[in-house]
Amino acid sequence: MAIGVTTTPEKSKPSGSIMNDPQVRGIFYQVITVVILVALVYWIADNTIQNLKRANIASGYGFLNGRAGFDVGQSLIAYTSDSTYGRALVVGFFNTLLVAVTGIITATIIGFVVGIGRLSHNWLIAKLSLAYVEVFRNIPPLLVIFFWYSGVLAVLPQPRESAALPLNIFLNNRGIAFPKPVFGDGSQYVFYTFVIAVIASFFLARYARIKQEATGQRFPLLWTVLGLVIGLPLLAFLATGSPITFDVPVAGKFNLTGGSVIGPEFLSLFLALSFYTAAFIAEIVRAGIRGVSKGQSEAAHALGVRPGLTTRLVVVPQAMRIIIPPLTSQYLNLTKNSSLAIAIGYADLVAVGGTILNQTGQAIEVVSIWIIVYLSLSLTTSLLMNWFNARMALVER
Amino acid sequence: MARRILTALVGAAVMGIGAHAASAATLDDVKAKGFVQCGVNTGLAGFAAPDASGNWSGFDVDYCKAIAAAIFADGTKVKYTPTSAKERFPALQSGEVDVLARNTTWTINRDTALGFNFRPVNYYDGQGFMVRKGLNVKSALELSGAAVCVQTGTTTELNLADYFKSNNLQYNPVVFEKLEEVNAAYDAGRCDVYTTDQSGLYSLRLTLSKPDDHMILPEIISKEPLGPAVRQGDDQWFDIVSWVHYALIQAEEFGVTQANVEEMKKSPNPDVQRFLGVEADSKIGTDIGLTNEWAVNIIKAVGNYGEVFDRNIGAGSPLKIERGLNALWSKGGIQYAPPVR
Numbered sequence A: 001m002a003i004g005v006t007t008t009p010e011k012s013k014p015s016g017s018i019m020n021d022p023q024v025r026g027i028f029y030q031v032i033t034v035v036i037l038v039a040l041v042y043w044i045a046d047n048t049i050q051n052l053k054r055a056n057i058a059s060g061y062g063f064l065n066g067r068a069g070f071d072v073g074q075s076l077i078a079y080t081s082d083s084t085y086g087r088a089l090v091v092g093f094f095n096t097l098l099v100a101v102t103g104i105i106t107a108t109i110i111g112f113v114v115g116i117g118r119l120s121h122n123w124l125i126a127k128l129s130l131a132y133v134e135v136f137r138n139i140p141p142l143l144v145i146f147f148w149y150s151g152v153l154a155v156l157p158q159p160r161e162s163a164a165l166p167l168n169i170f171l172n173n174r175g176i177a178f179p180k181p182v183f184g185d186g187s188q189y190v191f192y193t194f195v196i197a198v199i200a201s202f203f204l205a206r207y208a209r210i211k212q213e214a215t216g217q218r219f220p221l222l223w224t225v226l227g228l229v230i231g232l233p234l235l236a237f238l239a240t241g242s243p244i245t246f247d248v249p250v251a252g253k254f255n256l257t258g259g260s261v262i263g264p265e266f267l268s269l270f271l272a273l274s275f276y277t278a279a280f281i282a283e284i285v286r287a288g289i290r291g292v293s294k295g296q297s298e299a300a301h302a303l304g305v306r307p308g309l310t311t312r313l314v315v316v317p318q319a320m321r322i323i324i325p326p327l328t329s330q331y332l333n334l335t336k337n338s339s340l341a342i343a344i345g346y347a348d349l350v351a352v353g354g355t356i357l358n359q360t361g362q363a364i365e366v367v368s369i370w371i372i373v374y375l376s377l378s379l380t381t382s383l384l385m386n387w388f389n390a391r392m393a394l395v396e397r
Numbered sequence B: 001m002a003r004r005i006l007t008a009l010v011g012a013a014v015m016g017i018g019a020h021a022a023s024a025a026t027l028d029d030v031k032a033k034g035f036v037q038c039g040v041n042t043g044l045a046g047f048a049a050p051d052a053s054g055n056w057s058g059f060d061v062d063y064c065k066a067i068a069a070a071i072f073a074d075g076t077k078v079k080y081t082p083t084s085a086k087e088r089f090p091a092l093q094s095g096e097v098d099v100l101a102r103n104t105t106w107t108i109n110r111d112t113a114l115g116f117n118f119r120p121v122n123y124y125d126g127q128g129f130m131v132r133k134g135l136n137v138k139s140a141l142e143l144s145g146a147a148v149c150v151q152t153g154t155t156t157e158l159n160l161a162d163y164f165k166s167n168n169l170q171y172n173p174v175v176f177e178k179l180e181e182v183n184a185a186y187d188a189g190r191c192d193v194y195t196t197d198q199s200g201l202y203s204l205r206l207t208l209s210k211p212d213d214h215m216i217l218p219e220i221i222s223k224e225p226l227g228p229a230v231r232q233g234d235d236q237w238f239d240i241v242s243w244v245h246y247a248l249i250q251a252e253e254f255g256v257t258q259a260n261v262e263e264m265k266k267s268p269n270p271d272v273q274r275f276l277g278v279e280a281d282s283k284i285g286t287d288i289g290l291t292n293e294w295a296v297n298i299i300k301a302v303g304n305y306g307e308v309f310d311r312n313i314g315a316g317s318p319l320k321i322e323r324g325l326n327a328l329w330s331k332g333g334i335q336y337a338p339p340v341r
């Protein structure tokens, strides 16, 4: 591209035409490129507006305030057909976010387990991990989604024959139904104590680190924190007279009623995205660990550090530096792949937007919203990961 | 770089020209390319479905053929674009198809904001519900709490929301974009109820693994006047598409059929003579941009409205739909054509 020309290191003497000066020529080409680009964008935009007008198609973002008129299967926020199109889009956005965040967390966990499994000295574990990676990495994600969806629908029982699991959890082809907590009077104290416990644990962790750095003594952090976070709210719960009750699913005419339900659409999309992306993450993790020179763990062993601790304190932190950048692009992939939701009727941003696009005919507006939202999601993810990467980077002392 | 700019320029230019062509006289474009590009659904037996060798047939398909016959005196000069409920409107707006004959409901929103024109209703329909017989449901009012399968981008999903809301019933919508996905989900028991136009239900029921286990509930919850749609701004094309339907109705009213159309040209009835273009100095076809034989050509290609109905969705088809509202106005229905004169 023309832009590369500017960085020519040497200045050649101007001989004859000014255009022979690489610097001038570079700037000249860049200006031309920008002018053409701007003109092109303007021309396309203008043409689009003219054509929409000629075709008598309404335009503008005003439609977002109109009544949606359709229902959405799953929503994290209050939504009815009386809500606006704008709110319907927000519902879709949260659904996208939900599947992306839960998918990223699960894919990371599976990916790390499988990636480390591939390096295992245990033959069976190593081969199983290899098989996992090869199977999931080589199937298009859409097929993985269909696989889970038809699998879920075909294997799970009809609602009238729901499988009853412990803790009043039920499984059928309408999803997983589980008891929904009902927060009565006084339950806010349980919540407050929980928050206090979390904050306390945070300070405790700092204290433990400082103490270990100063004295070398290790503090039983895990158990103390667990005790705090579970124990304190439990105490509050008992003290306020058990204000939290559970709404348990019971058999209704068509399906179970009451409780909360996670539908098969979310389940299969979530499982498919997690399993699919985990295969790539596993390879990244394996490469990352391999990338840490052997001398590092040998040195740790020589110092008498136990193997588990060696992995945790010596190998993984160094491997992370290799892992994080490609991991970021896997997270971005997962988020973008979540738009395949439309194939199985999960109400994500693309599905809901598509419905709106069709009911209102505002194609350009809806598509522009999609682009902006996905772009912002991706940029935010990148920013977070860059920040994380900077924190993990080698700190030279 | 230069190469890339060039490609972009060419691409943009094509876009501009394409959009321009779409707003020009559609009839001239169609004549120039030699066929009608017809938007149909992706496969709804009886309305539009391809057979194993890719030949389309159905009620909507016959409308495409009739339009082609009116223009080219040849009902085969059609190319079909299968569209899902969601794809159909952009396809028509962008000029990818010349006409949409795809069980599309005429609504004010589509007629105005989306930039389309509707006039004749070729099938008066209404939205219905299908359930498994085993549920022992006798009326839609007993459906509270049910999971309902529905296709997105339809009037169906809007009527559904309104109906359940106004009757204070709860439901769980399961929304898909493609027809096969809705069918598969309903067949697999993901939903208790399938809702769409009643005509569609008759057709879809036959594609289920056990059609006899399912029944259609008596309630009709909406008006679904289905008809061909065209883009706004081309009155001549709009007239042609409209009058193709009226010609089919008129032919049934006059008793002109695919078999007797040549015979009927000799009819002493001046109305029939004018309709079939044998009246001296007739301009009945040329005024609309076609030949005077246009009605004859339509009838030769597909028969009259009654024949099209019977063959595809009525008594002569597996669907066995009654004429009902779609009987001629003179026979208790509301199908009616303005006079051809």
Ligand SMILES: N[C@@H](CCC(=O)N[C@@H](CS)C(=O)NCC(=O)O)C(=O)O
Binding pocket: B041, B042, B043, B044, B083, B084, B085, B103, B104, B105, B106, B151, B153, B154, B155, B156, B178, B179, B196, B197, B200, B201, B224, B226
């Ligand atoms: N008449 C309604 C519904 C039309 C419609 O799309 N019906 C579905 C279900 S019967 C259909 O034909 N789908 C065929 C397809 O998507 O290919 C409308 O115009 O919105």
